[in-house]
Amino acid sequence: SLARERILRPRSLQLRSKQQQWQDSPEGQKMVEFRKTLPAYKEKDALLKVISENQVIVVSGETGCGKTTQLPQYILESEIEAARGAACSIICTQPRRISAISVSERVAAERGEQIGESVGYKVRLEGMRGRDTRLLFCTTGVLLRRLLLDRSLKGVTHVVVDEIHERGMNEDFLLIVLKDLLPRRPDLKLILMSATLNAELFSSYFNGAPAMHIPGFTYPVRAHFLEDLLETTGYRLTAYNQIDDYGEEKTWKMQKQAQLKKRKSQISSAVEDALEAADFKGYNFRTRDSMSCWSPDSIGFNLIENVLCHIVKGERPGAVLVFMTGWDDINSVKNQLEAHPLLGDPNKVLLLACHGSMASSEQRLIFDRPPEGIRKIVLATNMAETSITINDVVFVVDCGKAKETSYDALNNTPCLLPSWISKAAARQRRGRAGRVMPGECYHLYPRCVYDAFADYQQPELLRTPLQSLCLQIKSLGLGSISEFLSRALQPPEALSVQNAVEYLKVIGALDDNENLTALGKNLSMLPVEPKLGKMLILGAIFNCLDPIMTVVAGLSVRDPFLMPFDKKDLAEIARSKFSGRDYSDHLTLVRAYNGWKDAERTQSGYEYCWKNFLSAQTLKAMDSMRKQFFFLLKEASLIDNIDSCSKLSHDDHLVRAIICAGLFPGICSVVNKEKSITLKTMEDGQVLLYSSSVNGNVPMIPFPWLVFNDKVKVNSVFLRDSTAISDSVLLLFGDKISSGGFDGHLKMLGGYLEFFMKPTLASTYLSLKRELDELIQN
Numbered sequence: 001s002l003a004r005e006r007i008l009r010p011r012s013l014q015l016r017s018k019q020q021q022w023q024d025s026p027e028g029q030k031m032v033e034f035r036k037t038l039p040a041y042k043e044k045d046a047l048l049k050v051i052s053e054n055q056v057i058v059v060s061g062e063t064g065c066g067k068t069t070q071l072p073q074y075i076l077e078s079e080i081e082a083a084r085g086a087a088c089s090i091i092c093t094q095p096r097r098i099s100a101i102s103v104s105e106r107v108a109a110e111r112g113e114q115i116g117e118s119v120g121y122k123v124r125l126e127g128m129r130g131r132d133t134r135l136l137f138c139t140t141g142v143l144l145r146r147l148l149l150d151r152s153l154k155g156v157t158h159v160v161v162d163e164i165h166e167r168g169m170n171e172d173f174l175l176i177v178l179k180d181l182l183p184r185r186p187d188l189k190l191i192l193m194s195a196t197l198n199a200e201l202f203s204s205y206f207n208g209a210p211a212m213h214i215p216g217f218t219y220p221v222r223a224h225f226l227e228d229l230l231e232t233t234g235y236r237l238t239a240y241n242q243i244d245d246y247g248e249e250k251t252w253k254m255q256k257q258a259q260l261k262k263r264k265s266q267i268s269s270a271v272e273d274a275l276e277a278a279d280f281k282g283y284n285f286r287t288r289d290s291m292s293c294w295s296p297d298s299i300g301f302n303l304i305e306n307v308l309c310h311i312v313k314g315e316r317p318g319a320v321l322v323f324m325t326g327w328d329d330i331n332s333v334k335n336q337l338e339a340h341p342l343l344g345d346p347n348k349v350l351l352l353a354c355h356g357s358m359a360s361s362e363q364r365l366i367f368d369r370p371p372e373g374i375r376k377i378v379l380a381t382n383m384a385e386t387s388i389t390i391n392d393v394v395f396v397v398d399c400g401k402a403k404e405t406s407y408d409a410l411n412n413t414p415c416l417l418p419s420w421i422s423k424a425a426a427r428q429r430r431g432r433a434g435r436v437m438p439g440e441c442y443h444l445y446p447r448c449v450y451d452a453f454a455d456y457q458q459p460e461l462l463r464t465p466l467q468s469l470c471l472q473i474k475s476l477g478l479g480s481i482s483e484f485l486s487r488a489l490q491p492p493e494a495l496s497v498q499n500a501v502e503y504l505k506v507i508g509a510l511d512d513n514e515n516l517t518a519l520g521k522n523l524s525m526l527p528v529e530p531k532l533g534k535m536l537i538l539g540a541i542f543n544c545l546d547p548i549m550t551v552v553a554g555l556s557v558r559d560p561f562l563m564p565f566d567k568k569d570l571a572e573i574a575r576s577k578f579s580g581r582d583y584s585d586h587l588t589l590v591r592a593y594n595g596w597k598d599a600e601r602t603q604s605g606y607e608y609c610w611k612n613f614l615s616a617q618t619l620k621a622m623d624s625m626r627k628q629f630f631f632l633l634k635e636a637s638l639i640d641n642i643d644s645c646s647k648l649s650h651d652d653h654l655v656r657a658i659i660c661a662g663l664f665p666g667i668c669s670v671v672n673k674e675k676s677i678t679l680k681t682m683e684d685g686q687v688l689l690y691s692s693s694v695n696g697n698v699p700m701i702p703f704p705w706l707v708f709n710d711k712v713k714v715n716s717v718f719l720r721d722s723t724a725i726s727d728s729v730l731l732l733f734g735d736k737i738s739s740g741g742f743d744g745h746l747k748m749l750g751g752y753l754e755f756f757m758k759p760t761l762a763s764t765y766l767s768l769k770r771e772l773d774e775l776i777q778n
């Protein structure tokens with residue numbers, strides 16, 4: 001190892017002198033000075049000392065104190081200082097792509113380097129790193145996939161897991177794996193970073209690892225709740241005027257009542273009761289809850305519009321950060337604001353959207369300061385809560401909700417609903433306004449609602465389906481799924497685990513003994529949900545990869561069909577033009593995408609999008625995702641050339657069958673009655689279709705079954721994106737033959753299908769089906 005050090009040394013000295021040169025330049029000096037002003041700087045030596053003396057350490061500190069950009073850099077600098085620069089490899093995980101990219105760019109800039117020199121990033125399907133990269137920012141998913149190939153993380157010296165307070169599923173999972181790895185890699189250092197003070201939980205999980213806190217400084221932020229808004233903005237909701245009459249006493253009573261209700265375990269009912277007590281007639285939260293979206297209704301929009309006008313007309317400079325529930329809301333509100341005489345005036349206002357799945361070049365705009373005299377307004381999801389910092393924000397507008405997946409294990413149904421955020425999240429949102437000067441935060445809900453919020457959000461592991469996770473546990477060879485998950489920080493319910501394992505068995509990713517099958521192994525290599533991975537693999541096997549890649553890209557990015565709030569009818573008509581009367585949202589999507597590709601080649605793609613209510617941005621994102629699928633499938637040696645895998649792309653029947661194979665067991669039966677269609681699934685009974693579905697507005701569906709991508713529970717169970725299929729497709733592609741043999745197989749299918757089969761047909765079917773299953777598995 002001494003010889004090794006001698007060889008490595010010159011490189012590390014090189015790195016060091018280059019840094020010195022940069023730090024001596026005027027720009028570099030400015031950066032060095034800036035870095036010294038961050039609260040983390042004062043703790044630098046103490047932090048490095050604790051890291052050197054312990055294997056695990058938990059670091060907490062206010063957002064913006066310098067955890068993400070500074071701490072990994074301190075480690076890098078001290079390694080270079082100790083002449084270990086060339087031998088160290090620091091990996092810092094981020095929960096989201098955008099933060100991994102923007103943080104790595106920032107750190108490279110702080111070091112006067114290009115990205116890909118000593119600092120790099122790697123996110124799903126995209127990355128920038130070079131031979132000299134020693135500090136790599138990546139998504140948690142990327143590190144998990146690396147563990148798949150190299151279980152002991154050979155060569156890695158430090159793992160920094162950032163934003164652990166968010167309790168994302170991947171992070172919780174990673175912590176179990178790392179906890180197992182630590183005794184086998186005594187030289188590996190683990191640093192956990194959190195924006196909130198609840199470090200004890202993590203510290204005790206890692207056998208009492210030391211916890212360090214970075215004291216931070218933020219300017220005070222004044223909080224305005226809905227009741228205050230009336231006064232501060234001069235804004236009145238007609239039915240809301242009564243609030244003035246309530247007076248202080250009433251407000252106090254409302255608060256007291258809400259506090260009592262807090263004990264209720266269900267936050268929604270507590271909020272509902274509190275609202276009942278508050279009698280917010282003009283501000284009907286309840287109807288809003290039963291709809292799937294929070295803001296783009298008239299009252300919500302009016303409120304936002306008024307608050308923004310109030311800020312923009314005001315004297316105080318500073319950017320505005322608006323927290324919304326999701327992409328749909330952001331788009332819809334942005335469109336409406338663009339039509340506003342003041343807020344839509346590009347000479348006065350720079351309106352930006354900030355969302356995890358937008359292009360990275362666009363994301364960068366958010367960080368730049370706008371030209372003099374122009375107010376920057378950023379509409380963002382809860383992503384802007386902790387992981388990215390927009391420096392010039394002085395005003396925060398908080399709608400109080402975030403779209404959160406929750407999971408109903410009893411009905412085995414994921415629900416994606418805007419739900420009230422936690423107190424911690426509301427505080428965090430507020431804090432974003434106090435970074436450069438004292439700020440203002442407008443919470444668009446009454447204080448009594450805030451009082452009824454939960455203290456913290458539930459960990460994701462406890463509220464989402466666990467299929468991908470279970471597959472990863474198996475492919476990492478981590479033993480029994482339920483045993484492994486029982487070692488989590490907060491283990492998920494047994495029933496959720498069981499549902500996920502059952503699902504993986506049904507789709508053929510696990511065999512009856514819970515061992516990974518060949519299909520399962522391939523699925524775990526693809527960074528998409530198992531069902532989408534299965535579609536890709538089958539698309540490749542059956543030579544119809546082209547449309548299947550489009551379907552999968554559409555399902556993993558988002559629907560490119562726009563549904564503007566005020567032009568829903570026109571949008572639905574535009575969409576139905578692509579439906580081709582074949583009762584499939586997926587094939588409709590393929591046609592729209594192909595039409596766009598043609599338009600791009602010949603005329604203007606934008607014009608095409610405009611005419612057809614399509615999002616050019618989403619189509620472009622799908623396009624690049626398709627390219628990435630191709631590379632991934634190639635990397636996994638599942639295909640060698642796209643043309644041979646797409647020979648049968650025009651065979652809609654085949655494409656339908658592959659869609660069915662992927663989406664099974666997401667299936668419902670179709671019964672056409674006079675003028676109405678009844679849809680039923682085994683688990684939910686009657687279900688409904690979203691009106692945006694091409695199958696949602698037809699008088700009848702001449703197929704016995706629909707396969708669907710997703711079901712969402714919003715009062716009733718709604719299906720999203722469906723494709724109609726025939727009996728034979730369901731029989732051949734819907735399921736694998738279980739170990740119960742043909743009889744067992746029929747019995748299982750019998751649950752879905754009352755299918756009478758002649759004995760002669762049965763043996764033909766059986767051999768066909770066997771052949772098919774073998775093909776899929778091998």
Ligand code: ADP
Pocket residue numbers: 038061062063064065066067068069070102106367386389391
């Ligand atoms: P933390 O991880 O503790 O929330 P960060 O390390 O992300 O803090 O940020 C520390 C400081 O660095 C921020 O307060 C901000 O002033 C500055 N900073 C971070 N990212 C950027 C950027 N992209 N552009 C300019 N300044 C930035």
Ligand code: MG
Pocket residue numbers: 064067068069162386387
């Ligand atoms: Mg951070």
